[in-house]
Amino acid sequence: SMSQSQSSCLKACLTMLVLALSLAVWIWPPLAYGRALLDGCADLTFQSPWSYFLIAAGSFWAAGVTLLLLARGRSSPHLRSATGCALTLWLYSISIACQTLLSCRLGNVSQVFQIFNYLSSFFSVASFVWVPVLVMSRISALEASMGQPLGLWEMRWVIVVTAVLYALFLIVIVYSWRLGFVPLFVIYVVASADGVFSVFYLTFTGLAVRAFCTPLRLLKEMRNAGYIGKETWAAAVSLGQLQIGGLLASTISTVLSVGSIHYGLVLAKPDESGRNMFTFVAIPQCLDLIANSTCVLFLSGAVHMPNAVLGNALARQRNRAALLGNSELVVDRKWHAxxxxxxERGFTLESLLSFYKRLGTDYMLHYKPDVHRTSDVVRQAIIPLSRPSGVAYAVTMMKGSCSLPDAFVTHNWGNLFRDLVAGICADALGLSEYALVSELLDRDVVALESMLANSGKIQKTYWVCAFSIAQHSCICQTISASDLDPVHGTEPPTCDCGRPKCFNNSPEVDASWLCLGLLSYFLSS
Structure with missing residues (x-):
């Protein structure tokens, strides 16, 4: 579409811009100044080329993060915001790199130096505000997934106050530089504002970390209760650790760099050697660039995309709570497990057809597809085959590798088993009726397997109670009049496995709640 082509064109232009300017920052100074650029490298001062090389290294890192985010194909609004934040950080790094270079070669009084000084201040404020906005955007998504507040309102107020204090810093710094000396009240204002700024920014970070930890605690409870698997839990923990770690690194570097930079620009300005400026300005700026760019990368979701998994898991928990209410049975962890x-006893079509092909040859030798019902196959094939293990036959079919199914099948045990299999295969093939599939099951199962394989549906998973319920925990020893074999007219043999049975009247089982539990599990998956 037109919007997609425009977006791709914009990404391409921005990518070329980042590459061109980043290469220029690294290549142009040596070409322009030659060996003269290395003059003064023996001194670690703010006017020495070491300051430039240090800032350029931070700029290189910021450029890498920006290019990585720009390289993402389809992007969400959050990812676009993260890309914009990374681009702002990169522009800030380019500004201070040029500012440092001009300071090395031309001093601090040139007009060009002042232009880059103002540009770096602007991009500094923009990136400082954008990173917390990105954090709050991620927390807002978590709030929507969980359906409960995570302190977003408090964070907004804290960051507004912090941004005002940060702007005050810049005003005081510019004022002191324009005066040419540092009045005593400026020292007091900077020291006080820096302390208050640090407290507020650390408060914001604490609220954000608490917000990130809340869903992790909930997910841990869900993991212990058996709601989510190891992969989902590991993905959520990995994502949480990256985001919290990136946020803490960004906060620590920002708080320390703001204080040290202000000290270097205001209090250490009388130091004519420039060593204090190098120590308190150049080094903190480089570290802050790296920390903030890394934080943006982790918050963007570009490195780890399981935030959707995290949100879906939390949404499943919310849906289950709404469906299941406050029953004491539901609270029981064993019941949930x-x-x-x-x-999660789904089986593939491949395993189902493998079972079907052996009916009449390897087991239930008198099987007739146009006569035998699902109940007959359960009594005379599934129950005998699953007797050694006593587990649901789906587990045996899948060799212990069952999974959450793609589809949940309801059916009548009195219908032909062939038609049940045909209906499942027709669903996988996207057919509106199963007559053709039934014909193939009677005449050429291999051709049906080829059709499913060619359509990429042979590994689609289904849940059918006949296979997915452990029959040796319920009906294997009970026979009713309707269970007579339609071919021989005899009762199927009862199972002598002797395993404990659970029925609707068992104290630990409530069939209605069990069905509702399964329904809620599938609806929320």
Missing amino acids: KVSELA
Whole structure:
């Protein structure tokens, strides 16, 4: 579409701009100044080339993060915001790199130096505000997923006050530089404002870390209760650690750099050697660039994208709570674990057709597809085959590698088993009726397997109670009049596994709650 082509064109232009300016920052000074650039390298001062090389290194890191985010294909609004923040940090790094270079070669009084000084101040404020906005955007998404507040309102007020204090810093710094000396009241204002700024910014970070930890604690409870698997939990922990670690690194570097830079620009200005300026300005600026760029990278979701997994897991928890209410049975962790285990007994079409092909040859030798019902196959094939293990036959079919299914099948045990299999295969193939599939099951199962394989659906997973329920925990020893074999007219043999049975009247089982639990699990997955 037109918007996509425009977006791609904009990304391409920005990528070329970042590459061109970044290369210019590294290549142009040596070409322009030659060996003269190395004059004064023996001295670690703000006017020495070491300051320029240090800032250029931070700029190189910021450029790498920006290019990585620009290289992402389809981007969400949050990722676009993160890319804009990274681009602002990179522009800030370019400004101070040029500012440092001009300070090395021309001194601090040139008009060009002043222009880059103002540019760096502007981009500094923009990036300082943008990083917390990015943090709050991520927390807002978590609030929406969880359906509960995480302190976003408090964070907004704290960051507004912090931004005002940061602007006050810049005004005081510019004022002191224009005076040419440092009045005593400026020292007091800078010291006081720096302390208050640090307290507020650390408060914001504390609120943000608490907000990130809240869903992690909930996910830990869900993991212990069996709601989510190891992969989801590991992805959530990894994402949380990256985001919290990046935020803490950004906060610490920002608080320390603001204080040290202001000290270097105001209090250490009388130091004519420039060593204090190098120590308190150049080094903190480089470290702050690296820390903030890394924080933006982690918050963007470009490195780890399981935030969708995290949000979906939290949404599932919210949906379950709404569906299941406050029943004491639901609170029981063992009950939850069983629901989760039952729900994750999906099997593939490949395993289903493998089972079907052996009916009439390897087991249930008298099987007739146009006569035998699902109940007959359960009694005379599934129950005998699953007797050694006593588990749901889906577990045996999948060799213990069952998973959450793509589809949940409801059916009538009195219908033909062939039609049940045909209906499932027709669903996978996107057909509106299953007559053709039934014909293939009767005449050429291999051709049906090829159709499913060519369509990429052979590994689609389904949940069917006949396979996904452990029959040796319920019906294997009970026979009713309707269970007579339609071919022989005899009762199927009962199972002698002797395993404990659970029925609707068992104290630990409530069939209605179990069905509701399974339903909620699938609806919220």
